[in-house]
Amino acid sequence: MADVPPESSVLNEEPCIKPEPPQESKPLEDPTAEKSKDEGGEGEESSSSDVYRYIKEDLFTSEIFKVEIQNLPKYIGFNDLKKFLNKHRLNPHKIKLMGKQMFAFVTFKNQEDRDKAMKVVHGVQWKGKVLSVRLAKPKADPLLRKRRQDGDVGDGQPTPKRLAEGHEDAEDLPLSVRIANVVTPLWQVPYQEQLRRKEQEVESVLHVLTREIGNSNKAMLPWLFVQKEKNKGVCCALEPIRPSPAQTEYRNKCEFVIGTGADGEDKTVGFRLGKYKGGSCSVVSPSDTIHVPAAAKRVVLAFQNYIRTTPYAVYSPETYEGHWRQLTVRTSRTNQIMAIIFFNPQKLPEDETVSVKESLRRYFTDGEGKDSRVTSLHFVRMGQRTSAGTEDLPCELVTGDAWIHEELLGLRFRISPHSFFQTNTEAAEVLYSSVGEWAQLDHDSTVLDVCCGTGTIGISLAKRVRKVIGIELCQEAVDDAKVNAQANGLTNVEFHCGKAEDVFPTVLSALVSPNVTAIVDPPRAGLHSKVILAIRRAEHLKRLVYVACNAKAAMNNFVDLCRAPSNRVRGAPFRPVRAMAVDLFPQTMHCETILLFERVDYGTENSGLKPTP
Template identity: 45%
Template sequence: MSEIIENTDSVSELESNESKHEKKEEYAYLEKGGFSSEKFKIELRGLPKFYGIVELKKLMNEKLGLNASKIKRPRVSSNWLFACFQNEEERNKAITALNGYSWKGKTLTAEEAKPAPDPLVRKRKQGNSNDAQDKKKKEMENKSQEERLKDATTPYWNIPYEEQLKIKEKEIRQLLMKYDNEMWIKNFNKRSEIEAKRKLHNGLSFDLLGIKGSPVTEGYRNKCEFTVGYDEENQLTVGFRLGAYATGTICVGPVAELNHISDAMKEAVILFQDFVRKSNLPPFSPADYSGHWKGLTVRHSSFSNEIMLIVLMHPQDLSQEELDKIKKDLIDFFSTEEAVTCGIKSLYFELVTKRKSGEEPSKAVHLMGATHIVDSILGLQFRVSPEAFFQVNTAAANILYQSAIEMSEVKSDSTVVDICCGTGTIGLSFAKHCNKVLGLEMVPEAVKDAKANAELNGVTNCEFFTGKAEDILPSVLARAASDVVAIVDPPRAGLHMRAITQLRNAYRVKRLIYISCSPASAVKNFVDLSRQCSKTLRGAPFVPVRHMIVDMFPHTKHVELAVLFEREKIPDTSGNVELPEGYNDYAYF
């Protein structure tokens, strides 16, 4: 009997050791090379219903003197998230500062969070188990690599285009209905007015003009960022990931059958793939941070048929002499007749390593050819640099910008303030319809491009300024005439709350066009633009008047949404504008 017990204990001890080994393996990535944001993170709970990541970072880093390097939100909207730090001291400081802190009427709680297990290890363990896989996983396993890549990059690839447009319009309508309801909740004294408007606009208190399809649905992207890795047959490939690392996927699939990439871009990818395969260097591995080749960014102008390549590489321990040799080999390879025939006019090289908080991002180094390529929107030409923001679907951008001009009702004596102007594409498109354009952009290189684009097109009524919108908007608005139309085309996360406040309090801004590539993220900005006056938002609200959808991204779930807001007018008995309570002269910039 004692022998059986001893054997049982041995089995239990063996199973326990195996479990400990598996658990250790799941977290081995924390001790490998490179910094992981999972190592020093906290869980922050009790957040208010409406807040922005930018304003949360401002609270943490500027007001409380913390040093958050990354914010990780759950996929489903919730009142909690993870905040990551560089070391244990910074994490502990954050817990002390945030736990019990009152923000927007809510009391926050902060505590240390455990790192997530390595998804690759977890997936391997699941693969070795005998547990039944769920239906979705089995369906994925039965699909070919090509089908899974299409599902990952262009999920609507097998849906007729007209049906895609109907799906997208329905989804945006549902999103706007939630926004409309939020306005009803926030503006108690306007509920009857909102309800009356809903009867006129098919359930919404504003016009929804419907969706405009892209004139080009195949090979429409003028910019793509490709990954270097191994496909499922262990062949070195330049393409797209079959799934996210978080799902345990690092395999890369080839792009030959994807319908949103042009043939010229595919040829350039294959050329670079040949170069990488002939080199003696392996691709970078996100699993253990080894390897060198990371990616390839390709920009392709349908106007000039020019191609720009930006090669991305991790240097690891390569010497400067070895890096110089790689650069020379790239120049020689892409100077061949085959590369020239493909349309490659510009080549850049960029070293990419893990950045620490506060570090400047790496810069691409020009190797050969032109420093820019040229593309065109609404008859204007624009030079495109490696870092420049340029709408990825040039044909649909023509529709988007022309529609924005028409929606704005801009006049010959109007001043257009282009916020987040990038390289000036929107502002320059407005220039011939107004008196003056004032552009704001925080990226200095983009402002240089905007000025160069104005000169290239002979446009003389545009000025561009460098700085954050929330910092320089008042001084720029001081240069504006009485009739001001603001155009906002912010990054995916939307505008900083301070910029929204500046717009609300700048009463000379009568109309506002808000363009968003992520309508779900922009809804918070919409709510703040249209909420009733307060001590902070002193200026009269902006009222949503018209919404229009442009399908900038065929075969995907994404769209561009353009919204026309008009400043609410509160006339008194004499016919003059009555200022809302709490509004003062400082609101007139």
């Protein structure tokens, strides 16, 4: 499930420093004195205290309760380290594993937890390695560090390193070209060449998967050898990439940051020219970007004109001061437009914040903003937690409808502010049609739609099957999905709210249908390992369609589906039989990848496997 590719992400481009709500605890006496291998930590003179200014603010950051765990075993992953710490009754706040270097940085919410970790873990033997723990230096503020390195203490807008294809000096290019190179890096590449590159990327993923299957399931080697002969060296057939019907103005959801313009203009709404950690906070208008629809650009311009008339400053990720944070715009083919305004009240009185909302209402209903034709206006109050996600923040309806609606594959879907819906509607129709074809469904089938969002995939397949069961974490999306099923006249669909790893095993164990197909469309990081283990245990689940927005990140899922049975991984393995890329993000290197996995049947002669005695 890929709502926003990195090029268009806004909140994810906030600083790596993560201030959080105040906690009752004491910081390190001198957090800048410790030397460590942390980013920006090694070799930095203590006189550079400005790069640690954020830890002295009236904010909590777990960076001040940070340790470095050294001499870790080889080949461990994030989940391995987290389980190890939890086993010792430690509650880490953040973990950053430095894989090849065999050490990790771990932060805690308070000094007591940090000191307990140092006492408990230091000297412990784990997988043949004796661990050592020491205090770690907080991460330097990346913007201030970059300025100091560049000798630039002025506007903090160093030249981005990413260059346009065919240009040598990005610095000499117009801002419209520079921002296009950031948010749509392939905009100057012919579309057929874009498709070729994306298909090549998926092919490289299949090569890795082929190797990993051979390493994790020796019994599959005979089958794997045959597949490689048939499919140009990979484990399954790679079908031609499916293009997006629309290559421009296709994004139905865009997130715009608010900051100082790269041209020096204050209160500019658009995209960041670079990332905070690269030393830049400057913003460029989306007016010339080709992936943003005209309707969204109208809202951006209207909102920018509005905030420039207000006395409130834009929020600064450097100082944590200011108010205007972000604008999210959702559009649809039904000509409805949703605008979500993110505002940090700071220490404003409640009546002043209410006055801001009322002013916005008047502007977009009776004022100049009326021409932007916003039909659903929401207001979100944000706190100091600059890098937190927005999914849990309540939206206050300012004016208009609470939702917008979209039409897809002849069906109508309600969309709430926080609900997931594919950002390219026309290409989503291509994607979901392919998923339905690959799933090989009939009227006796039961479909498990995991990470279902507003229910688009399951609802689009419901009339072809006996039952659809959707699972989704976001309550807003589940509410939308239930309404969508009812609005489309479906009675054989049910939805469950919760973490997939908690809900999925329960749902599976209650199913008695002999014909079960799972369709999973998870976030970038893939499914929780508990979900994969539950899928493996459910022997009546014979087919799985995996929609991956980042196939490389989902590799562990793919391998666990195929690995040999063990005490941890029970049940017959799956094997990949088809793969295909679908281009949902033209002008970028991102695409969706569909993989069809089928359960190995030990009873057939051509399975390539022998049943475990």
